[in-house]
Amino acid sequence: xxxxxxxxxxxxxxxxxxxxxxxxxxxxxxxxxxxxxxxxxxxxxxxxxxxxxxxxxxxxxxxxxxxxxxxxxxxxxxxxxxxxxxxxxxxxxxxxxxxxxxxxxxxxxxxxxxxxxxxxxxxxxxxxxxxxxxxxxxxxxxxxxxxxxxxxxxxxxxxxxxxxxxxxxxxxxxxxxxxxxxxxxxxxxxxxxxxxxxxxxxxxxxxxxxxxxxxxxxxxxxxxxxxxxxxxxxxxxxxxxxxxxxxxxxxxxxxxxxxxxxxxxxxxxxxxxxxxxxxxxxxxxxxxxxxxxxxxxxxxxxxxxxxxxxxxxxxxxxxxxxxxxxxxxxxxxxxxxx
Amino acid sequence: xxxxxxxxxxxxxxxxxxxxxxxxxxxxxxxxxxxxxxxxxxxxxxxxxxxxxxxxxxxxxxxxxxxxxxxxxxxxxxxxxxxxxxxxxxxxxxxxxxxxxxxxxxxxxxxxxxxxxxxxxxxxxxxxxxxxxxxxxxxxxxxxxxxxxxxxxxxxxxxxxxxxxxxxxxxxxxxxxxxxxxxxxxxxxxxxxxxxxxxxxxxxxxxxxxxxxxxxxxxxxxxxxxxxxxxxxxxxxxxxxxxxxxxxxxxxxxxxxxxxxxxxxxxxxxxxxxxxxxxxxxxxxxxxxxxxxxxxxxxxxxxxxxxxx
Numbered sequence: 015x016x017x018x019x020x021x022x023x024x025x026x027x028x029x030x031x032x033x034x035x036x037x038x039x040x041x042x043x044x045x046x047x048x049x050x051x052x053x054x055x056x057x058x059x060x061x062x063x064x065x066x067x068x069x070x071x072x073x074x075x076x077x078x079x080x081x082x083x084x085x086x087x088x089x090x091x092x093x094x095x096x097x098x099x100x101x102x103x104x105x106x107x108x109x110x111x112x113x114x115x116x117x118x119x120x121x122x123x124x125x126x127x128x129x130x131x132x133x134x135x136x137x138x139x140x141x142x143x144x145x146x147x148x149x150x151x152x153x154x155x156x157x158x159x160x161x162x163x164x165x166x167x168x169x170x171x172x173x174x175x176x177x178x179x180x181x182x183x184x185x186x187x188x189x190x191x192x193x194x195x196x197x198x199x200x201x202x203x204x205x206x207x208x209x210x211x212x213x214x215x216x217x218x219x220x221x222x223x224x225x226x227x228x229x230x231x232x233x234x235x236x237x238x239x240x241x242x243x244x245x246x247x248x249x250x251x252x253x254x255x256x257x258x259x260x261x262x263x264x265x266x267x268x269x270x271x272x273x274x275x276x277x278x279x280x281x282x283x284x285x286x287x288x289x290x291x292x293x294x295x296x297x298x299x300x301x302x303x304x305x306x307x308x309x310x311x312x313x314x315x316x317x318x319x320x321x322x323x324x325x326x327x328x329x330x331x332x333x334x335x336x337x338x339x340x341x342x343x344x345x346x347x348x349x350x351x352x
Numbered sequence: 353x354x355x356x357x358x359x360x361x362x363x364x365x366x367x368x369x370x371x372x373x374x375x376x377x378x379x380x381x382x383x384x385x386x387x388x389x390x391x392x393x394x395x396x397x398x399x400x401x402x403x404x405x406x407x408x409x410x411x412x413x414x415x416x417x418x419x420x421x422x423x424x425x426x427x428x429x430x431x432x433x434x435x436x437x438x439x440x441x442x443x444x445x446x447x448x449x450x451x452x453x454x455x456x457x458x459x460x461x462x463x464x465x466x467x468x469x470x471x472x473x474x475x476x477x478x479x480x481x482x483x484x485x486x487x488x489x490x491x492x493x494x495x496x497x498x499x500x501x502x503x504x505x506x507x508x509x510x511x512x513x514x515x516x517x518x519x520x521x522x523x524x525x526x527x528x529x530x531x532x533x534x535x536x537x538x539x540x541x542x543x544x545x546x547x548x549x550x551x552x553x554x555x556x557x558x559x560x561x562x563x564x565x566x567x568x569x570x571x572x573x574x575x576x577x578x579x580x581x582x583x584x585x586x587x588x589x590x591x592x593x594x595x596x597x598x599x600x601x602x603x604x605x606x607x608x609x610x611x612x613x614x615x616x617x618x619x620x621x622x623x624x625x626x627x628x629x630x631x632x633x634x635x636x637x638x639x640x641x642x643x644x645x646x647x648x649x650x651x652x653x654x655x656x657x658x659x660x661x
Contacts, residue, residue: 079553106559113550121551123572132568136559158374183554207372 017091018052019223020076020109020191025049025085027071031296041296045071047247048085053191058217058224060234062270063244066292069227072244073195076225077111078102090190107137110184114196116176120168126179127164130154133187153182156219157212174205181212191223198233210237231274235259240328243267246303247295249322253329263331263345265308302334310335310344395652401644408638412458420452423608432624441630444616453608454630460520460609461590461638467524468589469582472531477578479532480539481566484547494540497533505530509592513601523602527589538581542574576653583646587639594635610635 026049028042046068053059061069074080076087078094087095094105110133113119120129130150133139140146151161157178168176177197184192194213198206214237216222228234234241235255242252243266251264262268269286288307293299299306305315312334320332335343392399411418419440427447435442441450483493500508505527512526546552546569555565596602597611598618605612610631617627 074553077553077557079556103559103561106557109557111554111557113554115550119550119554121555121569121573124568128568132555132560133558180554183558187558204372208374211372 016054018088019055019057019090020053020225021050021086021088022052022072022076023050023086023088025072025075025087026083027068027075027080028083044247044295044298046075047295047298049244049247049249051242051249051252053223053225055190055223056217056221057240058226058238060226060228060238060241061244062228062231062234062241064229064270064292066295067244068247068295069244070195073111073193073225073227077106077109077193079111104137107133107139107187108190109193110187110189110191111193111195112177112180112184112197114200116173116180116200117168119180120176120183122168124167125164126150126154126166126168129168129179130164130183130186133183137187139186139188149186153186156185156216157182172205173201174208177201177205177209178212181209181216185216185220189222191225193225193227195227196229197226199228199230206233213237231270243270246292246298248303248332250304250333251329251331252322253326253331257326257329261326263325263329263336264304264333265310265335265345266304267331268345302332395648397644398648398652401641401646401648404637404641405645408458408462408634408641411455412462415452415455415459418455420455421449423448423452423456424606425449432620432627435626442624442626444613444627445620445624448608450613450627450630453613454610454634457608457610457613457631458634458638460603460607461593461635463520464524464527464593465586465590465638465642468527468531469586471524471528472535472585472589473578473582475528476532476535477539477571477574479536480574481543481570483536483540484543484570485562485566490540494537497536500529501533501537503530505588506592506595509596510599510601513596518600518602518604520603520607523593523596526596527592530592531585531589535578535581535585538577539574542577543570546570546573580646580650580653583642583649587642587646590635590639590642 025046026044027046028044031041031043049068049072051059051061061072063069071080075082078087082095085095086093089105089108092105094102097105120126127147127150130153131146134146134149140149147164150164154161154163159175159178159182163171163175163179168179171179180197181192197213198209201209210233213224217224224237226234226238238255240252240254241258242249243258243264244250245266251258251262251267253263258267259271262271265286269288272285286309290307293303293306299316301317302308302311302315302320305311308315314334318334320334322330322332323336325331325336333345335345425448427443429447430439430443431445431447433439433443433447439449439451441454443449444453479493479497483490483497503511508530509523509526512529513522516522516526552565552569555569560568593602593609594611594614597609598615600612600615602611603609605616613631614628617624617631621628
C-alpha cells in the first residue's frame with residue numbers, strides 16, 4: 015500500500031476539568047486517548063461509537079479546530095499537528111468538513127454565494143468575480159442544487175438542501191479528504207439517503223477520501239470501505255466493512271451491531287443489550303475500558319488493558335477473549351453465531 | 353446484514369436494495385419586495401414608536417421655524433403666564449416661552465439619546481468582541497465591567513459629572529461610560545455563543561483569518577441584539593440626561609433641556625404645574641416611542657431575543 019493520505023498516530027486529546035477556584039486541574043477528561051488510523055486516497059473510513067466516545071473530537075483535532083494533547087497527524091506525508099497556524103492555513107484546502115447540524119453550519123447573514131466564495135477566495139482558486147461566480151455555479155450543479163440558490167439566504171432552504179450547501183462549501187476548496195461529522199444524522203430518512211448517495215457519487219467522481227463519523231451503522235454499512243469502532247476514547251476494533259459486519263472480533267462491536275434494527279419481522283437475532291452507561295472518561299476503568307459493561311469479561315480484563323492486534327486479514331481488535339481457546343471464545347462464531 | 357442498508361434507503365419491500373428516488377428540489381418563490389403595508393400590520397409597535405420618534409426628530413430639526421421665539425430671551429414682566437395664544441405652553445418665572453424651550457429642548461434630549469446609543473454600542477461592541485475572543489482579556493475586562501455595573505448608572509453619571517463642568521459633551525461621555533458595561537456584556541455573551549457555532553468552524557476550515565471571521569461572521573450576527581439594546585440605551589440615556597439636568601449637574605442652565613426646564617419649574621409645580629407638565633409629556637412620549645421601537649425591533653429581528661434581554 016502506498017503512502018496513506020491521512021495518518022493519525024496515537025492521538026490524544028485531554029480536557030482539563032477545573033474544580034478548585036484556584037484554577038488547578040482536578041482531572042482530565044480523556045476524550046481521545048491514543049487513537050491511530052490511516053485513510054488512503056479515495057477511501058472511506060467510518061468512525062463509529064456511541065455518543066461521548068470521542069469520535070467528533072478526533073474529527074475536530076484532525077481539522078485542527080481544537081488543539082491536541084499528544085500524537086501526530088500526518089497529511090500526505092507531512093506532519094501537520096506541529097505547524098503554525100499560518101503555515102497550516104494553505105493545507106486546510108485539502109481537508110474540509112461537513113457538520114451535523116445543517117441549521118447552524120451556515121452563517122444566516124450571508125448569501126449562499128458569499129459562503130461558497132469564501133474558500134475559493136481564501137485559497138486563491140479563482141481570481142476574478144466572474145470566475146468565482148462560475149465556480150460557484152459548478153459547485154451548485156455538483157451538489158444538485160439549482161443555480162439561482164446562490165442569491166438566497168440559508169433560511170430559505172430545507173435541512174437537506176442546506177446540507178448540500180455545506181457539502182458544496184467543503185468541495186469549493188477542492189479537498190482530498192472530507193470529514194463528515196455526523197453529516198447525515200440530523201436529516202430524516204429519505205433526505206439522509208439522498209445525501210449519502212450524493213456523497214458516494216462525489217467520492218467516485220472526485221476521488222475523495224471520507225472520514226465518516228457516525229453512530230448509524232446502517233448508513234455506515236451502505237457507504238464505507240473500512241470501519242473503526244471507538245469506545246471511551248480508544249479504537250477497540252478496526253476492519254474492512256465485510257469483516258466487521260460479518261465477524262466482529264470485539265464484544266462492543268458485536269453489541270453495536272446487534273442494536274441495529276432488523277426490518278424483517280420474525281428475523282430477530284441474538285442481541286447483546288449493554289447495561290449501564292459509558293463510564294466517565296475522567297476516570298476510565300482499570301484494565302479493559304469495556305470490562306464494566308462487557309458480558310464476557312473475565313479476570314484478566316479487569317487488570318490488563320488489551321492492545322489492538324491483528325486478528326485476520328486487515329482486522330484488528332483489542333480484546334483478551336481471543337487468547338482463550340476457540341471453544342471458550344464466544345466471539346469465534348461471527349455475528350450470527352452465539 | 354443487507355437488512356441494515358435497506359433501512360438506509362427506506363425500502364420496506366423485500367428483495368434487493370432499492371435506491372431512494374431523487375426528490376425534486378422545490379424552492380419557495382423569491383419574496384416580492386415592497387410589502388410595506390403587511391410589515392406595518394405585523395409590527396404596529398415599530399410604526400407607532402418610529403412615527404413618534406420621527407415627529408420628535410422633525411421638531412428638533414425645525415425648532416426655529418415652528419413659531420418659536422428665542423428660548424433664552426428673558427421677559428420678567430411676563431413671567432409665569434398661563435398657557436394662552438401668546439404663550440402656548442405658558443411662560444416660566446423668568447418670562448421665557450416654555451413652548452420654545454420645550455421644542456429646543458428636544459434637540460438636547462435626542463442628541464444625548466442618539467449619541468449615547470451610538471457611542472455605547474460601538475465601544476461596547478469593541479470591548480465585547482475583545483472579551484469574547486481573547487480568553488486572557490476576558491477575565492480582566494469583564495471584572496472591570498462588573499465593577500462599573502455594580503454602581504447604579506445614574507450615580508455613576510452624577511459622580512462623573514461632578515468631576516467635570518456641565519456641558520452636553522460631558523453629559524454624553526458620562527452616560528456612555530455608565531451604559532457601556534451592559535452592552536459589552538451582551539456582546540460578549542453573543543460572541544461566546546457564536547464562537548461555538550459550526551459555521552465559525554466551517555469558516556476556519558475554509559481558511560478564513562481571524563479578523564475576517566470577526567468582521568464577516570461574528571459582527572453581523574451581533575447586530576440584531578445590539579440594535580435592540582441600543583434603542584433601550586437611547587431611552588434610558590434620555591431619562592438620565594433629564595435627571596442630571598434636573599439635579600443641576602447635567603446640561604448647563606443656559607441650554608434649555610427638558611430636565612432643567614422641569615428643575616426650574618419644580619419650586620412652582622403646585623401653583624404653576626404647566627411649567628413641569630409640558631417637558632414631562634415630551635420626555636415621556638419620546639422615551640415611550642423609543643421603547644416601543646425597541647420592542648418592535650426585537651420581535652421583528654429575532655423573537656428568541658425576548659428571553660435574552
